[in-house]
Amino acid sequence: MAAADAAATPLAARTRGLRKVYRGTVAVDNVDLDVPTGAVMGMLGPNGSGKTTTIRMLLGLVTPTRGEIELLGHALPDGAARALPEVGALVEGPGFHPFLSGTENLLRVAAAEPHLTGAGTPAAVRAAVERVGLAHAANRRYRGYSLGMKQRLGLAAALLVPRRLVVLDEPTNGLDPAGTREIRSIMADLHAEGTTVVVSSHLLAEVEATCTHVAVLNQGTVVAQGDLRDLLDAGTASLLVSTPEVESAVDALRDSRIPARSTAEGIRVDLTATTAPEVVATLVRAGVPVHEVRRQRTGLEDLFARLTTAADPDMDDLLVPQETR
Template sequence: MTTPGTIGVAEPQASATPAPPLAARTRGLRKVYRKTVAVDRVDLDVPQGAVLGMLGPNGSGKTTTIRMLLGLVRPTTGTVELLGHPLPDGAARALPQVGALVEGPGFHPFLSGRDNLRRCAAAEPLLATGSISTAVDDALERVGLADAANRTYRGYSLGMKQRLGLAAALLVPRRLVVLDEPTNGLDPAGTREVRQVIADLHRGGTTVLVSSHLLAEVEATCTHVAVLHRGTVVAQGELADLLEASTPALLVSTPDVDRAVEALRAGGISTRPWEGGVRVELTGTAAPAVLEVLVRAGVAVHEARRQRTGLEELFTQLTEADPGESETFAGARDSLDVEEALR
């Protein structure tokens, strides 16, 4: 049953089509710190091979959920399954296949970027000792740090530190990569490079889970979205489906605007003139019925398409209930506007 006010299906329904395999899933996930409920009954599905963007205002439980998903924090109640293995019992089998950058990287300040990465590589169970140098060089090149590899970490900018953390997550091929705010501190060029890395991982079949407040980045890179609000998932699914489902309007391109409006209103269908045609509200009707009315009235229909809601509008619809969180999102939106202006 779908919770009122949410978009998407909360529980899988019986279908002839088998459900896609999942790289990770949680059921009834809950985390309580003393009297504070950080995460409350989260049922999250991360489809295998997807790029899933996890969205939510500050304090919505994104990072806590990620930490429980990776076995870094024990849930108060609920279950976690990672790459087919239940946690915490299956952590030793699942975690070597997972690369993660959570809450910012942590490295030794007096070592160079290369030496820090070598220490990370030496601890990789899937990386042979003789392959460490090559793996480190490849990872540095992949995130654009090859020229700064021999500088000490304490001299790195915030963006360079973030890149090094990403390099550590990509030292060996992974089945799942989890990135918590991966573009934090990056300039527009660095952001585009991270976007390219995510696209490369996706093309190679790697599942990617990205937590971000930059909605344009999520819309540009992600195939799926999960929106968290007040510690629970209020919407999840394929991005295109969520945007489509939240848009009950049809845009019809026609030179016969007046005749179209008259015919539709006579049929009890809400409509108004729009740029190059009419905008039809689909509440209580369907697109085929709208087109049938127009064709029977002799209206020339050049094009008909669903009006597409942007991710920002969808996000706002799902999280606007709390005034304080609306202010938080306004700050995220301002960051988005600045980044777009710099591109």
């Protein structure tokens, strides 16, 4: 996101120079994060990239070694008492009393909720368990819950009252496909209500389907962030060419120093240093029949791989000239 756009957009959360060191190990290093108000921000990164540590610092659960945090307009840690009641969170799996039922556990959580009065608590608990699809098991003991049911109860605790910001760390962990769809629906409802959502996930397809913004972390640092559509549009575009003479087409393109490779769908041509008309003209001059040409936008999986992994040695022939990063 451009600096001017970030300055003009109200932010639900903001960090500057955020750093966390554990016993000499740097977990998060110089993270500048902007979460626009009303956005659904997906936090992506390999294991150990610093996602959960960053989330825990945002919520005041971990004290930064260095850096600044603003949450809902309040600087932490001084403004935590004003900001955190407006935040619902599910971080690193829920923790509840094993011998109490789901409802009894939520009643205990609700007793500490500043936005709930005693009279409104039972109704709020019932609404929360129904919202996450757990009403059928609300009176069962927590120790008998499956992993997916535990995740649902944790989400219910985060949604006991309306929130300005909801933070979810791997919310679909342990859920079956139907449960994952329900979480997607809940996130869509929150977004429609104007709630800001921050969600970390390993499911790139879910992030691409549900998030408006993303932040990609790698080795403790933010390597890209902003509007998801803008990031995908800015990725390396490619062309998919269909022809019966695959080898001749690839040879002709590479002879003209146009990166190309054969795939199951057709010939993928990198457009970093060329254009679609030039690709077609090159093939026609070489006498290669062209049946179909389709432009492809970078998918989130390709973008994620480009930002978080080293170049694939098998791609050397494709990346000529070498793609700049």
